Amino acid sequence: MRGLYLEHGNLTFRTDLPEPPARPGWTRVRVTLAGICATDQALAKGYLGFTGVPGHEFVGVALDGRLRGRRVVGEINAGCGTCARCQAGDSRHCAERTVLGIVGQPGAFAEILSLPDRNLLAVPDEIDDVAATFTEPLAAALHLQTELGDRAPDRALVIGDGKLGILCAWALARLGHRVTMAGRHPERRALLPPSTAFATGLLETDRPAASVAPFPLAVDASGNPAVLPAVLPLLQPRGLVVLKTTTERPVTADLALVVIHELRIVGSRCGRFAPALAALAQHAVPVERLVAARYPLADGLTAFRHASSRGTLKVLLDLGSP
Numbered sequence: 001m002r003g004l005y006l007e008h009g010n011l012t013f014r015t016d017l018p019e020p021p022a023r024p025g026w027t028r029v030r031v032t033l034a035g036i037c038a039t040d041q042a043l044a045k046g047y048l049g050f051t052g053v054p055g056h057e058f059v060g061v062a063l064d065g066r067l068r069g070r071r072v073v074g075e076i077n078a079g080c081g082t083c084a085r086c087q088a089g090d091s092r093h094c095a096e097r098t099v100l101g102i103v104g105q106p107g108a109f110a111e112i113l114s115l116p117d118r119n120l121l122a123v124p125d126e127i128d129d130v131a132a133t134f135t136e137p138l139a140a141a142l143h144l145q146t147e148l149g150d151r152a153p154d155r156a157l158v159i160g161d162g163k164l165g166i167l168c169a170w171a172l173a174r175l176g177h178r179v180t181m182a183g184r185h186p187e188r189r190a191l192l193p194p195s196t197a198f199a200t201g202l203l204e205t206d207r208p209a210a211s212v213a214p215f216p217l218a219v220d221a222s223g224n225p226a227v228l229p230a231v232l233p234l235l236q237p238r239g240l241v242v243l244k245t246t247t248e249r250p251v252t253a254d255l256a257l258v259v260i261h262e263l264r265i266v267g268s269r270c271g272r273f274a275p276a277l278a279a280l281a282q283h284a285v286p287v288e289r290l291v292a293a294r295y296p297l298a299d300g301l302t303a304f305r306h307a308s309s310r311g312t313l314k315v316l317l318d319l320g321s322p
């Protein structure tokens with residue numbers, strides 16, 4: 001089959017990739033449309049040493065199993081199925097897991113992928129293919145709610161006006177928070193929830209800190225190791241920092257403020273798909289506005305180049321066209 005293949009940091013388009021075999025408990029999916037995400041670009045630069053077909057944001061059609069013939073999306077962590085976490089219905093932290101197109105498992109930038117049956121969800125008719133490819137990143141953004149617990153809606157700072165940061169702003173706005181976006185692209189205001197305040201220069205470390213009332217909550221979706229030390233002074237006592245992105249380099253920060261103000265810093269990765277599909281079916285988040293371009297699979301290398309050019313939002317790979 002045709003697909004993109006990554007080896008030693010070198011991405012190629014191939015026509016000789018083996019199709020995933022039929023496997024009990026797993027469903028093969030013919031991929032229709034897939035999204036290139038920052039993680040894919042990091043993998044292409046050597047992150048996690050991944051070899052194989054990258055890609056984890058997709059919509060496709062199930063080729064076997066109980067959803068055969070239906071449009072599907074799939075949660076990307078494939079657990080062992082037998083440990084306590086998997087038995088409880090959540091393989092996101094299974095110690096034996098593989099992750100679609102990221103760890104130990106071929107991904108969505110090829111014509112056919114395979115995932116455990118239990119990972120797949122049917123896509124409601126109200127959601128078109130473009131919107132459905134945003135299920136995975138939107139699920140990650142909506143997963144913020146898990147860390148917020150029963151905190152009352154309040155002011156919230158989101159750092160990073162890339163795709164994930166924008167989706168986090170929508171997730172928080174849906175929960176009733178008043179969001180301030182610390183970003184570098186004021187023109188992206190149009191992509192944010194209408195009530196969002198936009199702040200440039202809030203985290204620039206080379207000039208005096210902008211005067212701003214401290215926040216009870218900050219979400220870092222910047223992927224930038226300089227952000228955490230800059231954001232700590234912007235938190236209220238007992239404030240919460242949620243880290244949504246990994247950074248290429250380790251973070252160096254003076255944690256005295258964490259002790260003095262009793263701040264909490266938590267990490268947050270993948271979310272469940274059902275709440276994301278519900279939000280997309282209600283057209284609650286205008287994800288299609290985030291699409292910058294759409295390329296056929298055969299132009300995948302050009303698509304990757306486009307995705308990594310500065311200021312580009314979502315680039316899609318069309319696997320349905322020849």
Ligand SMILES: [Zn+2]
Pocket residue numbers: 037038039040056057136137
């Ligand atoms: Zn991703």
Ligand SMILES: [Zn+2]
Pocket residue numbers: 079080081082083084085086087091094095096097
């Ligand atoms: Zn397991």
